[in-house]
Amino acid sequence: MTDEIRVIERQKHFGFGIMEAASRMELLVMLSQRQIASRYRQMLLGVFWAALEPLGQLLMLTLVFGFLLKVDTGGYPYPLFAFAGLTAWWLFSRNLLAVAGCLQDNMGLISKVYFPRLILGLAASVKEIFDIAIMLVLLLVVAVVYGYIPGAKVVVLIPLLLFAGLLSLGLGLWLASLMVRFRDVRPMLGLILQAGMYASPILYSPALVPERLQFYYQLNPMYWVIELSRWGLLDKAVSITPSFYWSLLLSIGVIASGLLVFSATEKMAVDVQ
């Protein structure tokens, strides 16, 4: 018997909940493993499927935007251009969905055992980042096929994708907190993500956006993730404007407030479900 006394009472202070989550590292590892394993276990071709779906999507987008509409990419082959943007966007959108649903989807678990709920969001992110790592390898292969041998600065993709993961985690935590109370958020999410996809320079070149709107357009943190990805992979020129710093500030604000709001609402998630 330990002499440690645990006190249960209404929590009054607010925090990010990071330290609490870090103390259960092993749980995070196991939950992530569980999610990854349960996805690939049953499907012998798990990795193949993980790659096939986005590739199919890429093919369709190429046909429509590259072949039929002949979108101006500034001379880059369309599939490669779109793929470079889509990789980060896929991570962002999938992770956003996974994190946003983490409380609701695991209600069976969280209404039975206590552990820092943030771990659920983190585990979802780890799984999505794992999936995207497969995609990253594929992206490099496509780049080589089109004759773009990546230079050393391609490593910038790793922090960029991690940033996209973190950003979607922050936003997802916000949504998860809302979703516990307002189920209506979930059906709206698909639409919002679709809007986000067109608001980012994924399928088209950002040069198409009118000059006077560029400042606001570039406030979107995903703009920078995508454009910087292309810079790392294709050496596409990108100029850092004041919007970059604003969007960075915005992202940090979203992530920090997401953590705060989530740690405040997770306590009552089971009650209001």
Add this chain to the structure above:
Amino acid sequence: MGRIAAHMREFFPFMGRDETDYFWSLRDVSFEVKPGEILGILGRNGSGKSTLLKILSGVTQPTTGRAELRGRVGSLLEVGTGFHPDLTGRENVFMSGVLLGLSRKEIAAKFDEIVDFSGIEQFIDVPVKRYSSGMYVRLAYAVASLLRSDILILDEVMAVGDAAFLEKSQKNIEKIANDGRTILFVSHNIHAIRSLCHTGMLLSKGQKVMQGEIEDVVSFYMRQLHGLGEKSQSDISDRAPLVNLEKADGWDGERPHTILQWVETCDGDGKPTRVFKTGDSISIRIGYKLDQEVDRSYFTVFFIDGLGDRVQVMYSLHDDGEIELGTSGVIECRINDLRLVSGEYSMTLDFGRVDHGHLKSIDWVPDATQMRVDLGDYLGPLGLRPNQGILAQRTKWQLLEKCMSYKNNEVKN
């Protein structure tokens, strides 16, 4: 519109709330449990048992109030928590262990014991979705009870598994308590609670009604549950043996026919009383009035013990011959040798008719009257210890031979 406003108000505290928006699922529940104690928590559905356990395990936060727990809490609010169907038994053992807050190393040390206890060695590397529900539950239970925690919370876990496993887990729970660990046990299975717990606590509408020895709490709860509450507060022997049933309630509320008019309990000599001794003769006299003629009718008396279990039933059909009832009269059920052991019993009366081989009740009075039975010296000077049976039967014992040879060979075979 009002509904939408109420909906919004729930989410936005700044829209204002009043006291009626709240529901206290627990209020003024203070208690202490010592190491090594097994506390049974009783109460009807919605009395706050599960909320209490959820607060103690940290799943939900109390609005107000405070709990202090010494040591690690292992909760088994529902077996199989955190089991993932696609993962194997082995992986799930580790998964649940980590969920309960243990390290992989601690789980690995206990792993063999868990597998052994659950009895599914063969299938430990099979995904749990292929398990039978019994195997699933056994594994889950083994995980929660064998992984060491100082306070173990068990909610309705005994509802699962076969008899053999039940016995095994009961022994295990006792062992856990002997190790100085504390167990909080919630179950609707009164028998499991009685045999496992040392002390009990009764919750009703979110408040603690009673805490004490498990026998006292259980019998108080059962009386409350069966509506014996107020009547039992005065001593049975002080109440008149004759009970008027004209105004008595039926199974739920008013009775459709008031045929059973009164009931009286008498001793062997016909003297009215409510107090009997085991082995006594007892007469139950029932006054009846029929509004129409009923053929193939029957009367029934049930004896119900303090736990609400029916312990004995007496049908008039058990006796030969149909009795011509007429329109009113008094019928007597006579027991020559009362077998019940010490305790207070309630009687439920039933009148009805046999319809195509089925008994169809026409008038039914639960808890019509009560009586007290004392074992006395019916079983000799040593008597009976509590929990040693509900019926007393005098038996004849004799020595058949001094040196055992009889049937010895058959036994060996």
